[in-house]
Structures are given as C-alpha cells and as structure tokens.
Amino acid sequence: MFLPFAGCRTRCIFCAQHIQTGAERRSVALTLEDAARQLDLLEGDAPDLAFYGGTFTALPPEDLALCLDFTRARLKRGQIRAARCSTRPDCLDAETLRALEDSGFYLLELGIQSFQDKALKRARRGYDGDTARRACAVVREAGFALGIQLMPGMPGLDAAGAARDVRVAAAENPACARLYPCLVFAGTELAELWRRGLYRPPELAATVSFLAWAISRLQTAGIPVIRTGIAYTPELEKKVLAGPLHPALGNMARSLALFCRIRKQARRLAAKPPLEITIPRSLQGEFWGHKGELAEKYLEIGIDRRGVRWGNEGEFILRASEDESPSELWKNAPGAGDHVS
Numbered sequence: 436m437f438l439p440f441a442g443c444r445t446r447c448i449f450c451a452q453h454i455q456t457g458a459e460r461r462s463v464a465l466t467l468e469d470a471a472r473q474l475d476l477l478e479g480d481a482p483d484l485a486f487y488g489g490t491f492t493a494l495p496p497e498d499l500a501l502c503l504d505f506t507r508a509r510l511k512r513g514q515i516r517a518a519r520c521s522t523r524p525d526c527l528d529a530e531t532l533r534a535l536e537d538s539g540f541y542l543l544e545l546g547i548q549s550f551q552d553k554a555l556k557r558a559r560r561g562y563d564g565d566t567a568r569r570a571c572a573v574v575r576e577a578g579f580a581l582g583i584q585l586m587p588g589m590p591g592l593d594a595a596g597a598a599r600d601v602r603v604a605a606a607e608n609p610a611c612a613r614l615y616p617c618l619v620f621a622g623t624e625l626a627e628l629w630r631r632g633l634y635r636p637p638e639l640a641a642t643v644s645f646l647a648w649a650i651s652r653l654q655t656a657g658i659p660v661i662r663t664g665i666a667y668t669p670e671l672e673k674k675v676l677a678g679p680l681h682p683a684l685g686n687m688a689r690s691l692a693l694f695c696r697i698r699k700q701a702r703r704l705a706a707k708p709p710l711e712i713t714i715p716r717s718l719q720g721e722f723w724g725h726k727g728e729l730a731e732k733y734l735e736i737g738i739d740r741r742g743v744r745w746g747n748e749g750e751f752i753l754r755a756s757e758d759e760s761p762s763e764l765w766k767n768a769p770g771a772g773d774h775v776s
C-alpha cells in the first residue's frame with residue numbers, strides 16, 4: 436500500500452513521491468478499501484502486507500489505527516502472512532513500535548538516505564547521522580528485522596560520503612537494503628537547485644559503478660540488496676529532469692558487480708586464457724550485462740562465449756581450460772567483493 440506523503444512533517448527537497456510511486460494522494464481509508472478488494476481477490480499463498488510511502492509511524496493516530504486494525508483483521512483471516520512498513524529514522528516511539536509488533540509487523544525499513552550530517556542537512560531531512568544510527572539500534576532492539584534505504588548522489592554527498600554510508604549500513608547488519616540513486620524530479624526544490632546550477636547528479640556510468648561496488652560490499656556482509664533504483668516507467672522520462680534514470684539500472688549494477696567478482700577470481704587463478712566458467716542459470720540474465728555490454732570486458736580476462744556453461748544453483752566456478760585438476764578449480768567465496776575501478 437502506497438501512502439504518498441502521509442504523515443510527513445516536512446517535504447524533503449528531492450521528494451516527489453506521488454510521481455515515484457505512481458500512486459495518487461488519497462485518504463488512508465480509501466487506500467485500505469482498495470487493498471481489501473485486492474486481498475479478497477487473491478488466491479494462493481498469503482502475501483506480506485507492506486505499507487510504503489510517507490512516514491508510516493507518524494501517521495495521524497486515527498489513520499494509523501485504521502491501518503493496524505486492518506492488518507490485524509487480515510492476519511486473523513489468513514489473507515496476509517505478516518506486515519512490514521517503511522518510515523523515517525526520527526519517528527520511532529516505543530508505544531508505536533509496540534502497536535506495530537502487536538499487529539503482526541516484522542520488518543521496519545528506515546528511509547535513512549544518508550548517515551552524513553552535511554547531506555542530511557542539505558536535503559532538510561530534519562535529523563542527523565547519530566539519530567539515523569540510533570534508529571537502527573531501536574528497530575533491532577524492539578525485535579524487528581531492519582531494512583536500510585540509502586540515496587547515493589543526494590545533494591551534499593560525494594562518492595566518498597556515499598561509500599561511508601554503505602559501510603555504516605553494512606555495520607548495522609540490516610536484514611535487507613535498498614539503494615535509490617538521487618533523481619531530480621520536476622516540481623521539487625531539488626529541481627530548482629539543479630536549474631540554478633547548484634546541484635549536479637552523478638552520471639549514469641559512475642552511478643552504475645558505485646552501485647556495483649555497494650552491492651558487492653553489502654552482499655559480502657550477507658545483506659541482500661532487494662531494490663536498486665526506482666521502478667522505471669516510460670512516463671518517468673518526462674518527470675525526471677536529471678539523474679541516473681535507466682530502465683535496467685539494477686540489472687547493470689548487478690551485472691557489473693558479478694563481473695568484478697569473476698575478474699577478481701580470474702586474477703587469483705592467474706592462468707593462461709581461455710578460461711572456462713560455470714554460471715548458475717539464475718544469473719543468465721545478468722552475466723553478459725545489459726545488451727551484452729560486458730562481453731568485451733570478459734574477453735579481456737580470457738572468457739569468451741565458448742567458455743561459458745550454465746549450471747545449477749550455487750556459486751560460479753572458474754577454471755583454466757587447459758588444466759582441470761581439482762587444485763585449479765576456483766569456487767568463489769560467497770559474495771567476495773571487489774572494488775569497481
């Protein structure tokens with residue numbers, strides 16, 4: 436359920452949530468009616484009910500009560516498995532957290548965006564890095580799984596700051612992370628800054644490279660990145676004035692992250708090309724990159740199309756084709772990260 440801007444005390448300078456989510460601003464009661472209709476039509480396994488958009492834990496009390504009553508009732512009927520929500524790190528009071536727990540919520544995602552004071556101030560988020568870190572602890576100590584959302588490229592955040600954010604997020608050991616590179620939406624204050632030349636978003640290539648590094652870094656820490664970039668629709672092209680908007684952004688970043696892990700293993704193997712690699716079938720859509728853009732890079736490390744096999748699930752296996760002794764078999768360490776150059 437998307438509740439754009441519901442419960443928000445301020446408007447962050449980059450936020451155009453109604454455009455991002457495609458959901459119109461409606462009353463919580465009407466949105467719940469819609470959700471009820473959809474749940475009544477669902478067949479098969481009960482899904483999670485997720486409340487996103489706005490600031491869920493700061494909803495007006497009557498709206499929050501409606502959402503929690505709705506969640507408890509649907510849980511009781513077995514129409515949903517559990518519930519989760521996203522919210523701001525400075526809106527977590529003990530009473531609300533208890534009410535969420537009693538209503539079947541198990542995952543709280545924090546729209547942290549950055550842990551860097553300078554960037555938070557420039558985006559007028561209304562909290563600082565310490566508050567964001569404390570919020571992670573509050574969520575965990577209250578017994579919820581923690582999700583962290585970051586926004587690389589936001590104003591006041593350079594590449595070093597964005598990398599620090601990823602390291603801090605990894606140290607908080609969340610159950611999942613989402614990476615939403617900053618975009619300039621029409622109608623926002625950020626659009627005005629961009630027009631006046633006071634903000635310039637990172638280029639697409641730099642963003643993909645950074646995201647690939649971030650995905651590797653988080654996966655190395657055992658943290659799944661469950662979303663990279665906002666969900667693309669062609670209409671967004673007209674509403675996003677600047678920034679790394681691309682329909683395959685997540686795929687490009689994951690593909691590059693995978694390539695970097697394979698390149699790292701190839702360097703360790705230090706064998707003469709050509710190399711052979713067995714890749715899990717589930718990675719078939721990512722291996723060569725978007726429109727095959729990584730084929731040349733693979734050639735540079737000695738892997739051409741003839742050397743690629745598709746295997747069962749698990750990790751990739753890289754070996755020198757001229758020597759198949761077991762000592763030459765390299766199975767990559769799960770999530771072994773590599774810096775993207």
Ligand code: SF4
Nearest residue numbers: 443445446447450489
């Ligand atoms: S970014 Fe979050 S807190 Fe800020 S205005 Fe948008 S929905 Fe509200």
